[in-house]
Amino acid sequence: MSRIPGSTPSSSTSGGSSAVSRPLLERVLASDGTLPFALLRREGSTEVEVLVGDVVDVELLGDVPLDGAPVLAIVPFRQARERGFTVHDDGAPLRCLVVRASERVSVADAVAALPAEAVAAEPLGVDIPDDEYAGIVRRVIDDEIGQGAGANFVVARRFEARTSAAPVLTLASWFRALLTHEVGAYWTFAVHAPASGTETLSLAGATPERHLTLHDGVARMNPISGTYRHPATGPTRDGVLEFLRDTKENEELFMVVDEEMKMMSALCPEGGRIVGPYLKQMARLSHTEYLLEGRTTLDPREALRLTMFAPTVTGSPMENACTVITRHETRPRGYYSGFLALFEPEVTDGNAPAASEAAGYSLDAPILIRTAYLHDGGRVSVPAGATLVRHSVPEHEVAETRAKASGVLASLGLVPRGAGPDVAVDLNAQPGVAEALTARNRQLAEFWVRPQDAVPAVTTTALSGRDVLIVDHEDQFTTMLAHQLRHLGLNTRTVRWDAVDDVLADDLLVLGPGPGDPRDHEDPRIASIVRRIGERVTAGRPLLAVCLSHQVLADLAGFPVRALPAPRQGVRLDADVFGTTAAIGYYNTFGARLTTTVAAAADNPVARLALEPSVDTDGVLTALRGPGVASVQGHLESVLSADGLTVLDGVTRHVLGVPAEPSPAR
Template sequence: MSLHPGSTGRHPLLDRVLASDGSLPFALLRRHGGTEVEVLTGDVVDADLLRDIPLDGAPVLAVVPYRQARERGFTVRDDGAPLRCLVVREAERVPLSDALAVLPPEPVAAEPLGFDTPDDGYAGIVRRVIDDEIGQGAGANFVVMRSFEAHTGAAPVPTLTSWFRALLTHEVGSYWTFAVHAPGPGAAVSLAGATPERHLTLRDGVARMNPISGTYRHPASGPTREGVLDFLRDTKENEELFMVVDEEMKMMSALCPDGGRIVGPYLKQMARLSHTEYLLEGRTTLDPRDALRLTMFAPTVTGSPMENACTVIARHETRPRGYYSGFLALFEPEGADGATGPAGYSLDAPILIRTAYLHDGGRVSVPAGATLVRHSVPEHEVAETRAKAAGVLASLGLVPRGTAPDAVVDLNAQDGVAEALAVRNAQLAEFWVRPQDTAPAATSETSPLTGQDVLVIDHEDQFTTMLAHQLDHLGMNARVVRWDTVDDVLTDDLVVLGPGPGDPRDQDDPRIAAITRRIHERVTAGRPLLAVCLSHQVLAGLAGFPLRPLPAPRQGVRLAADVFGTTAAVGYYNTFGARLTTVDAADADNPVARLALEPSADDDGVLTALRGPGVASVQGHLESVLSSDGIGVLEALARHALGATVR
């Protein structure tokens, strides 16, 4: 095979890639701002499920599509995008300067066609999601995608390698910069990108996730100290980040026996945008493929709660996602001394955002999405999708690059930035920030909580994994079971009915009907019960308190509210609330009403909690990272439900 123009012959594998006619599968990777480009080639294998990714001793790079969410039973518009694996047979490391010298110097010509959903159409979607989803209790935040489209007549290899060089040259702050070409059965999988976000890494038994949310759009003249400080003080941007941290801590609690801890926050500065981020870490022994399945997909590109976010995405997006919001997953053998799990592989998995895709026939797509929350302004979210796509589009020459500022301001070095970041941690629960290698006093042998068996029922919100972890930390033995697989609610010492999306008044919703039935079962049998958020609302309704939509959703809000005489700072995720009122005399046919539950309410007359013989409930999420007083309130309510003396 002849060498390509500019080849020096020093890097034969890269030379082969650049001279290929498109039949050679390859990946070019620059990871974590490194000084080398990794060149990989090998055999292409398609897998049906993540568990089928072939880990037989060789490194494997998997391109995981969004449709794999079906493995978790979530709703997806299935476009058939393959889970394509490159089983690495040859690898080469090339100094970055050498790679830049031989890669195509300019991106191939392409004709820009614009967004598939126009600005006014996307703004309309934003309004509908706020009104019809967040405003009706479907969840706290949702990410909706649209895609910039273009066309090129160039062949795959020059297209992808030229995109790769352009992204290396023009983007900064990327977690991975990459180009992947994987021909196989059906259409080739061909993409190049510069993603800022790690989804999950596993190395030496340590799992790390890296939620990034909140976006400062740099002005054309360049970012400024004043601009970034305004961004860091913005309520909407702060709440957006805390919501995704909560959602990823749910995943960490499923992955890690210690539940994980929060490190940060940090400011990630890129060429046209800056983001805020946290690092989450904990220890796990899971096979990396199982860990990936449990964490599909990042809330920063889907929303929360995760299962319902997928349903909302399917309702509102105009086309299937393909690989957008999926991830690349590089599995590398660690050897016997450093095995992270049964497979003996480490994992490095970045999220597929800020990525361009080359489809059959020369179609080019660059998808981007905005996180929609209760404070969202449709026009601002339109601008955010444009800004997120712009870094890739400008690098590829699909929109004007503009004139770079004479000097780029290092935002992290500006006065006040470190302090503004640190202020955020004042709102976080110490429980999730400090190492959790020691348990509180409640786990002593004299505690009435020690050894109690707890069934935590999940109503399609994995906050239950965090609840279970906190209950375990209090000395109890908690297990989480999905609502539609529970067959016995009377055996366990305590049943915790968990939160979930939806309208608590809707008895046609099978989850609401199940909550109602299980409350009656436990109360009639005189068995201890604790209800949280949605389940608290259902309990309150059965007790005779009216349920109504709140004037404004409290999704991802931290409030200091009264809980039976104690002011507690707690995170709230609710669109509906039970209202304080005088309850009529007990209905002889209603076992909950006969309890004459004692209410606790905030200044607006919204119930914060209920308690009675063997029963307690709470509106807030005591397990949330926003609940700095959460673990203490949880202990007190669990003690009450079990009939123990509250300290």
Template sequence: MSRLPHPAAQHPLLDRILASDGSLPFALLRRHGGTEVEVLTGDVVDADLLRDIPLDGAPVLAVVPFRQARERGFTVHDDGAPLRCLLVHESERVPLSDALAALPPRPVAAEPLGFDIPDDEYAGIVRRVIDDEIGQGAGANFVVMRRFEGRTSAAPVPTLASWFRALLLHEVGSYWTFAVHAPAPGTEALSMAGATPERHLTLHDGVARMNPISGTYRHPASGPTRDGVLGFLSDTKENEELFMVVDEEMKMMSALCPDGGRIVGPYLKQMARLSHTEYLLEGRTTVDPREALRLTMFAPTVTGSPMENACTVITRHEVRPRGYYSGFLALFEPDGARAPAELASSGPTRYSLDAPILIRTAYLHDGGRVSVPAGATLVRHSVPEHEVAETRAKAAGVLTSLGLVPRGAGADAVVDLNAQAGVAEALSARNRQLAEFWVRPQDTATTTAPSATTPGPTELSPLAGRSVLVVDHEDQFTAMLAHQLNHLGMNARVVRWDAVTDVLADDLVVLGPGPGDPRDHANPRIAAITRRIQERVTAGRPLLAVCLSHQVLAGLAGFPVRPLTSPRQGLRIDADVFGTTAAVGYYNTFGARLTTIVAAAADNPVARLALEPSADADGVLTALRGPGVASVQGHLESVLSADGLTVLDALTRHLLGTPAEPSWARTP
């Protein structure tokens, strides 16, 4: 017997919202495959900073714009988009079938206008980013946005309600499907509906989870196929794209979670018009959820890496502000528990957090303008025409649901890609490239003995308790480096390059990686690296230089530094490190060359060290070492560096004068 809808009286809040004139704030949410729609209403307030979001015991839904990246000191177009909060005073849960019966049966009429940036112009932007940014060492990958635009004369409430129903029916695989309407006096109402595939961050019972999604299989018009998805899973560009964003989000997890994080997956997320690959990252933290959001602004899947420079690159190539695209919704919910025991029983309520990324979302602006932003991840292998097609595919799920573009014949084809022969094996094969260190749970307090593959601290370790200053040059790989150094028994802390006051006090200084041209000594970061190398070397104090800092050190030692023929951004290489092969992840556009050493100035303390070089078959330096000095081109901390921790252990033992260096030879 078919189930009859509930009487309308059983869902009074939903009915009140659907009958409202647009003055009533509301949110309709269906979370990660749930069988109910959550209906929320309350008061709207705006906050200046994330820390100002009012958590006073009631649930809060915050809508966070991209401009909030300024809280981290990043460069962004500041369009004044408010950090808008819905303070929830009333809520109800409506069975999905009842909600579908109550919502408008078809999307309101809307006129499509097309993309604000034409295909050929967007392709030109892609080429410039590849050549002028990735090709000049600005970073590994960047996301550039454009918008599909339209217009409608319909009122906000029926528009959003009809969009929400259409997305519930036609989009699959969403993390959240939602509609939010948040009017505020004197400003434009914030009105949106979307079906986002990606969790940014959740916090519950002290466990933080992030969900990097990258790599896109665009379903053909006739529908997805086994051969198509297997080709996607074996594509080098798509594979490297995912590992780059995993590395970037593991930087965030290392900063957020004292014991680091671990990688779970990968998985294939299938949606109506395309599919993605994804991992799940998890770790434990006690950080306030608002601060956790600040530390993780914004997802590399919608910005790029390294994060700070990605925001600068976005500002250079996107002429219009992003608004809420690539920001996030953030639902703060009281979890029924109080803060830790030392607080009084009347202390603050502890909150859980569920924050999806604002992508695959349609916005309704004042005057009936409609916009659907979409972006493509640009890497060294990107083909401009393919990236144009990717933005179309990413917008298509929302656009077809809303009736702004026609539905293709295969748009509703039902093919379970995860059930196809070979898919599970192809996904599992990706983990052969990952470092075991980041796949298993991490605990810096563990005191396990080092082994040939996974060294760790011991009570008698000569590294135990050594103080380490890790200098960050605008690339948070330093958070992962510090976590590994702590795992080896040392006491490492990270300080930004322009906040360092003393580089001589610590037992070891690690000068970290960063974007840019290592030959540009007019750049304040490069000048600071040069100065600090000379200070440590002159004082005879142990020094380790990584990637950009390695290149600066090599230049001081007299080795010529030049751009590589092809950038090594997100590559895992079996590198020769002083005669032994080690699997290490690389993120570099420049390289020091093993050629005749250029004469150095007589007052250059590095040139007098006669550093021992190690190089690959192309003559690019992989490492340098000498008394109290070492450097590596690769990122030993990367998730791609299967042998990274063991190499780091060996180099720090060398630098700190311990009697033996363990081998980092790979086990066959």
């Protein structure tokens, strides 16, 4: 199996770490449930890490205590409130295990010590029946994606059971089963974190996905999407090749890569680089994945806050995905789609960081999926979700949630385990698989594939030093736009739409994309775009509008905006941009139409610009331009936009009145 670069676990450190091989694990297994502990096996490791310590609950990620000891934080989905996002708030605590002792045990020794017999559990079914979940899928496609709310959304449901076994015995049994019957996990783990006066937090899982790691100044994220459900008879070469050719599965992965590249652009001043793709094979499923990497100097707690939460378990754009989840999930998520976060002091020149030196900590944070939760009273829940896109078939998404939960359910004894991974076919070794994976990169912009520090900034005195205000309308594609504009030599700052106070001061105003219906002027975001376009045009100041803002500009100019016959969410098209064909990524449900008669309000300053339209073969506007004004429907900053930087350079020069020069490298 291919292994992703940078996935080797860092060395364990702890205050008071035990040098003895087995006693700490024995102490955990003999405990009565009052001892907080974690058992971890990280990808590529032949050892299990045993951690024990003290439990501390904190309110914010920034409060995680980094005072010289390792800390394992269990972060619930409700922490998305720290970013101002809408979520069902169940009060689940941000719980920290401050490590006071640790040891490493070989996997073989750990398996020998852990209980081999599965704990008895009574299946209770699923909280959302199959037909009801299929109905949710249809509504999300029609009412959310079909109305411009976003490109993809993840809706969860829970498989439930009950056990009367003791918590430590239950967790130890689950952990052993996952160690022996699952493959390809990024982390296999069991965590038991009791705290006085609150429910004990007990969970075990085998998650395939790294959310974020920080080590020696390098940030890495690992978006995984697309699911090949192995047949009961086992995976096959033909089956995996069919999966790798599937349009829906390909677009699903590219959408989450775009969303996580937005985060990387926020974390890393020099941007991020895409590495891969890879095929991650597990016991019952296989996924496709990329590795994203870049350099950052952020406090690891702040880096986590800026990346809550992964689009693979929420959707995109992130803020509206949380709102959509709240509309369609009636129960809070608890810890599902949150993450574990292991903060470890990094040793430099033989010295650990001093107390409170957060920058001296590394971070390893896997996403909490493929996880079973043991609640007080013996209730067991296994959440699972499917990524819903415009091509989704409800019955297929129902089956995907069952397949994703099956590995954990097997460890509970609720579904047959089968023969196990020792009889699995190595899909990565099959003829044609490596070639099919490599072929995916033909759709990606080379700008985001090359190391960012190897891409020289375009040197032009005409653009250098110009100040650009980018307005974010709840879609962080603006972070990628900012990075590319900096690459072109401009100074950028990005401000959320409801925090902008002056749109006339900067040399260039870029009105960014966002979710919603561009015709709905009652929406405060849309009303703000209308107002700012009017202010900028009236003042004769350079303006560039992207996607949603392009549609609002087109509407003001008299070009009718309508819902497209089929949403263009996460697709790459060869678009005509004023006579030049360019490969551009699109994320739009609405489009402005070319008409023979442009009817705009006479008192509208945009109408007097007589904007020149550029259209595709379906009569949908790809771009507009006029004196000091331009707009584009596509996302020039998307990883799908092979020609995006060239087009961005051209439209930026147009609105600023700068003569064209040789185009930047693609």
